[in-house]
Amino acid sequence: MFYIFLFYYLMLSFSCAQDPVANLRQGRIIGIKVFTESTLTPIEVYYGIPYAIPPIGRHRFLAPVRHTGWERTFFARRIPPHCPCEEDPDNDNASEDCLFLNVWTPRPTEGVALPVVVLLYSESWTRGGTTLPCQELAGEGVVVVTMSYRLHLLAFFTLKSKSARGNLALLDQYLALVWIRDNIAAFGGNPATITLLGHSAGADSILYHLVSPRSTGLFHRAILMSPQYIWQAIDEKSTNNQTYRISQEIVRVLGCNDNGESDIINCLQTRPLSDIIALYPNKTWSKYLHPIPDDFLPDSEQFLPVSLVTALSQAKRKQKPIDLLLGTNDIDALNYNDETYAELNNLSPLHISKIADSRIIPKLLQMLSLGAAEDFPVLVKAIRWEYWNDVPQRLTNINEAIEKVAKLETSAKWDAGGALLAARIARIAARLYVYRYSQPGGVDLYGRYMNFSGATHGTNLVSLLGNPMIMQIARRLATADEKQISSLFRKIIINFIKHGYPVEDGKWRQYMVGDAHIYIISNGKYYKSYNNDVEFWLKYLPELSNLISKPDQTEQLALEQEESRLRGGVLAMCGVAVFLLLLLSVSAILLRRQHSRRYSVSDETLNS
Known part of the structure; x- marks a missing residue:
């Protein structure tokens, strides 16, 4: 028995020696290696690193809490589950325990710290997206991190209180950024050169982090690709924020509205996840689930003291301002995951x-x-x-x-x-x-x-990866052709990540x-x-x-246009008359000269 145990121990040790290892504050972690077309150097990949404790049970609807770590070696070799979302094509791989991140690193030589890029991506605040393979991006000499964050009701349900504050998608991202700052050096990354790259609702998320006092200093550059809710950053009327009203309706629909707030929260936290996900198809609700100002909390706990529109209009350049890259596509509206265009097709x-x-x-x-x-x-x-x-x-x-x-x-x-x-x-x-x-x-x-x-929605992110x-x-x-545009676009993005231009x-x-x-x-x-x-x-x-x-102005404009056309017609007729008179005068002069010339010739002929 001892020799069998020794054999398996040696085999495990040999396997671990071949696989990449990182030592974090939470504990030891082992990943895998992958190769890319562009380089013979392997890329180290670490899947499913927990950055927060599972947001389940009594932690449902609460702000995320740091993960305490693990005692044994953590094997980060499998793609983790994603957070439940609306119209999920991969529902079997969804779980409420979903606060994980993934890391790709080319692992530089000792003493060299690489720039870091953090990808934020979901199609909307209620709909997720596909898993992003980032090895080619990491092969350009950067450490790449992706993360999962809560969506839909599990992220934005709010009673405007500390026990159900809302904005949990943004708070999940915030805690992940804190984790990256504290741990990325273990993967060869430089915590002083972190770039956020967001696509769709991930790009909208960056706008909130730009104005949030909590996120200050956690990143140094930002790339916004095709923001999904671009007008909600511009016009207060476009937000039409009804998140609190919808949350109250959800309490009623789930039968949790009989008692005080603590009883309501306890009722919602003990509900099966399937009861909550069953509400996701309600388009009226999902349409209006968005981040809200959390000015109802103490100042020290607020993530978004005012609305995004107000924050951007009042924002001043920080002491260490951030370099920004903003991009859209030719036909960003064309997205077949949007129900309108799916119908039009x-x-x-x-x-x-x-x-x-x-x-x-x-x-x-x-x-x-x-x-x-x-x-x-x-x-x-x-x-x-x-x-x-x-x-x-x-x-x-x-x-x-x-x-x-x-x-x-x-x-x-x-x-x-x-x-x-x-x-x-x-x-x-x-x-x-x-x-x-x-x-x-x-x-x-x-x-x-x-x-x-032209370029439709999402093709830019595909090109980048x-x-x-x-x-x-x-x-x-x-x-x-796809490889050519991918190489061109990736070079632009990498230049910005490394240099700020x-x-x-x-x-x-x-x-x-x-x-x-x-x-x-x-x-x-x-x-x-x-x-x-x-x-x-x-x-x-x-x-x-x-x-x-304004009908009066319209009528006045019509009268002015009629008068203008009348004056124009008179002037045109006068111009034509003057032109005809000039033409007649020129013709008379030419006829007189021709007549005079004919007589002189005849005289010469006669004299000859």
Whole structure:
């Protein structure tokens, strides 16, 4: 028996000697090694490191608590479960015990500390996303960290009290950032050069960390890719925050509203997880679950003392300001995980056109607070004239119709919204750079090929992570074109992570108010100015809305236009008359000269 035990002990020791090891404050941890196409040096990967104790039972709906650690060696070799979310395609791998992070590191030579990039990603505040393979990104000489954080009701349920404060997605991220600061050196990372990189709701999360007093000093640069709720950082009316009201409805629906607050919390914490997840399909609720100001807490415990809109409008440049990189895609609105575009994909082009007029464009006008409902028909026609002037009956291609709808929505939400957001964060950034990812084609985050003339939602993140991501979601190798744009885009991101600027030749100017420089990222020689789109939504359309909402001014404008046309007609007729008189005079002179010439010739002929 002793020899059998000794044999297995030696085999385990040999195996551990081959695998990477990190010694953390929590305990010893063993990972795995993977290889990439670009380098022969292996990348060390550590999956499923717990940064907080499981948020289950009496810890449900509470702020996260640091994980105390482990006594035995922790084997970090398996992808951990993710947090429960809405419309989860991988529900079997979801668990309420989900507060884990993953680390990829090229493990530098002794004494060299590498820059760190922390990826925050979920499609929305209620919907998660696919697992991100980050070995190629780490192969560029950076330590990469991803994390899971709570979503939906488990993250945003609030009674506006310490026992159910809400904002738990942001607090989970905050505690993970504290863990990274304290432990990343064990993986060869430099805690003094941490960059946050967020996509979709992950990018929105970064905006909250930028203004939160709790997150100060935990990161030094930030990259925002395709923020999902961009207008909620700009306009207070766009937030329409009903999280507290929805939370009260949930208490009632789950039958926990008979007693005081402590009894309510105890009732909710003892409910089976399945009862809570059963409420996720309620679109009315999930639509309005968002972070809220937590000014109801003591000052020392607040994460977001005021709303994001107020915080960004009042924010001043910090003593150590942060470098920022903000980017969007050509057609960021085109996301088939969005129920609207999933619906459009099953309709005829004519029906898509009608939905654009009746639902999508009016929602954009409401978002921009333009015009009363009775003014919408005129404004809708103006928008259609600008972006989609085809006769609906002539439409035959579904993809073309969907792209037209998505482009006009993108121009309002991400072009105009991005310009307003950039103007706000430019005031607090040390340096701000803005880009537009414009590479057409490629696959989205769920492996679907996107055959459109511009970059759709998610293709930029796929491009950043490269071949491992494409193999995971599309089950094939990346094409030569995909590898080329991936290499180009990754070089830009890595430059920013390491140096605080995206390109080294100085051709990419900083974005400043009054000098809105946007860098176009594409394989081809492609460039488009987005100033016209921004001016249309933020200048011309509001002017039109003001005119049609004031009949007196509209009538006066019509009279002035009639008078102007009358004056123009009179002047034109006068001009024509003068021109004809001049032409007649010139003709008379020429005839006289010709007549005189004929007589002289005849005289000469006669004399000869």
